[in-house]
Amino acid sequence: MKVFKFGGASVRDARAVKNVAGIIKNYAQGPLITVVSAMGKTTNALEKLTEAYFNRDKQEMTRIFGEIKAYHMNIVNDLFEDKKHLIYNTIEQSFYSLYYYLEDPPGKNYNFEYDRIVSTGEMVSTQIIAAYLTGQGITNQWFNASGLIITNANYRDANVDWLKTENAVKKHILPYFNKNKDTKAPVAITQGFLGGTTQGFTTTLGREGSDYSAAILAYTTKASEVVIWKDVPGLLNADPKVFENTRLLQNISYQEAIELAYYGATVIHPKTLKPLLKRNIPLKVRSFYRPEEPGSIINQEFLNDNTYPSYILKTKQVLLSIFPKDFSFIAEQNLSRIFSECARNNIKINLMQNSALSFSICFDQDKTKTPALLKNLEKIYNLKYNTDLELITIRHYEKANLNELLAGKEILMEQKNRTTLQWVVKPNAEQAD
Ligand code: ASP
Numbered sequence: 001m002k003v004f005k006f007g008g009a010s011v012r013d014a015r016a017v018k019n020v021a022g023i024i025k026n027y028a029q030g031p032l033i034t035v036v037s038a039m040g041k042t043t044n045a046l047e048k049l050t051e052a053y054f055n056r057d058k059q060e061m062t063r064i065f066g067e068i069k070a071y072h073m074n075i076v077n078d079l080f081e082d083k084k085h086l087i088y089n090t091i092e093q094s095f096y097s098l099y100y101y102l103e104d105p106p107g108k109n110y111n112f113e114y115d116r117i118v119s120t121g122e123m124v125s126t127q128i129i130a131a132y133l134t135g136q137g138i139t140n141q142w143f144n145a146s147g148l149i150i151t152n153a154n155y156r157d158a159n160v161d162w163l164k165t166e167n168a169v170k171k172h173i174l175p176y177f178n179k180n181k182d183t184k185a186p187v188a189i190t191q192g193f194l195g196g197t198t199q200g201f202t203t204t205l206g207r208e209g210s211d212y213s214a215a216i217l218a219y220t221t222k223a224s225e226v227v228i229w230k231d232v233p234g235l236l237n238a239d240p241k242v243f244e245n246t247r248l249l250q251n252i253s254y255q256e257a258i259e260l261a262y263y264g265a266t267v268i269h270p271k272t273l274k275p276l277l278k279r280n281i282p283l284k285v286r287s288f289y290r291p292e293e294p295g296s297i298i299n300q301e302f303l304n305d306n307t308y309p310s311y312i313l314k315t316k317q318v319l320l321s322i323f324p325k326d327f328s329f330i331a332e333q334n335l336s337r338i339f340s341e342c343a344r345n346n347i348k349i350n351l352m353q354n355s356a357l358s359f360s361i362c363f364d365q366d367k368t369k370t371p372a373l374l375k376n377l378e379k380i381y382n383l384k385y386n387t388d389l390e391l392i393t394i395r396h397y398e399k400a401n402l403n404e405l406l407a408g409k410e411i412l413m414e415q416k417n418r419t420t421l422q423w424v425v426k427p428n429a430e431q432a433d
Contacts, residue, residue, distance in 0.1 A: 001033065004214075005227070007230065009040070009231045012041075014079045017128065020036075022291075024185075026291065029184075031180075032188070033189075034187050035190055035217065037122060042072075046117055053117065061102060065095075065102070072095075073091065087128060115203050116202060122191035139183045140187035142190070145196070148172060148217070151205070153201070157205070162220075173217075173221065190213075206269075209271075212272050215283075226282070228286070233248055234295035238310060238312070248295075248296060249308065250304065252296070268285070310395040312392070318389070319413060322334075323381055323383070324357070324380075325380065325381060335354075341377055400421075408427070
């Protein structure tokens with residue numbers, strides 16, 4: 001059994017959906033679990049809808065809802081010539097149920113409401129794709145991920161209950177494959193990003209969580225491999241939208257890929273690799289534009305890990321230096337206080353450094369979390385900070401052209417170990433005030 005994962009870009013319009021059907025037809029060689037994201041940028045639009053719902057901005061809600069529905073109906077129209085096809089009714093129903101839900105005022109739990117609303121994206125995309133595959137003669141069954149991936153009720157960032165998930169997957173998906181033993185490649189199609197509580201409420205696993213869904217399903221079914229189909233040729237040593245002359249990393253180890261994802265490489269969701277590593281399930285990253293090419297493979301081999309430098313850029317960073325007001329040293333008591341403030345405000349530290357009298361941390365800038373942290377810390381400490389910075393991480397930096405990377409930037413902080421060099425920099429330093 002294999003698991004394929006298709007992200008939003010791979011199903012963003014009717015042509016893309018047809019391409020996905022072609023890939024499944026040509027590359028599924030046995031039982032296949034297919035995990036699909038919401039179409040195009042639907043999750044972003046649904047997030048805006050949730051905002052409008054909470055602000056009770058009826059006009060905005062109607063506008064966004066109308067756009068999301070029209071976008072999906074257009075794709076359905078392009079895919080299904082028979083206007084009496086059941087899918088028209090199914091999608092109408094899904095949107096009607098959302099519309100009906102939005103009529104009532106929101107409850108107090110924002111994250112709960114978010115998951116209810118935003119999950120619509122994956123629900124409708126998988127309904128459309130399942131119906132289209134059926135029309136193409138591909139044996140498939142649609143599964144609701146909220147009954148497969150069982151989580152706690154930590155809405156928007158739910159934690160997986162592995163045992164319950166394994167049992168649910170065994171109970172639902174495996175009988176389907178058994179029933180279709182004589183079919184060459186039966187497909188179980190389900191939503192990425194979604195899970196459900198034991199009470200049956202839908203949860204989400206965090207933005208970009210569909211890769212993780214694929215890994216969870218692979219782990220629980222002991223799949224032979226996971227393929228993530230992307231709009232890039234595979235795993236690259238840098239984001240081609242940011243860096244020139246990128247190289248394909250054809251074969252790297254789980255450990256190296258975990259490091260890259262941890263430092264902010266966006267190709268793979270950071271939680272994806274651990275479950276795969278645990279069961280030694282290879283992860284392939286392949287291009288849905290060029291499915292015939294092998295792309296990248298991540299597995300237990302370390303051979304190529306130290307060959308090329310990899311570059312990761314994180315923008316919108318804050319560098320905060322913290323000084324005790326009483327000139328005491330930054331010792332354990334102060335550190336533990338600072339860390340618990342970060343944890344309380346949900347701030348993930350990307351880099352830290354201490355001296356005798358100050359402690360500096362670099363973290364992602366956020367509209368609400370950053371001011372909340374600063375407000376709490378400034379009661380006890382003197383603070384100095386810069387915003388809108390960049391964090392540049394270079395793995396295997398020995399062979400990297402460092403000068404070129406730094407052109408026009410001012411280094412505010414540097415950290416180096418045997419494999420990794422990190423800089424917090426001020427971009428466009430010469431233009432800065
Ligand atoms: N649709 C969700 C998102 O855009 C999950 C995913 O695509 O991985 O974050």
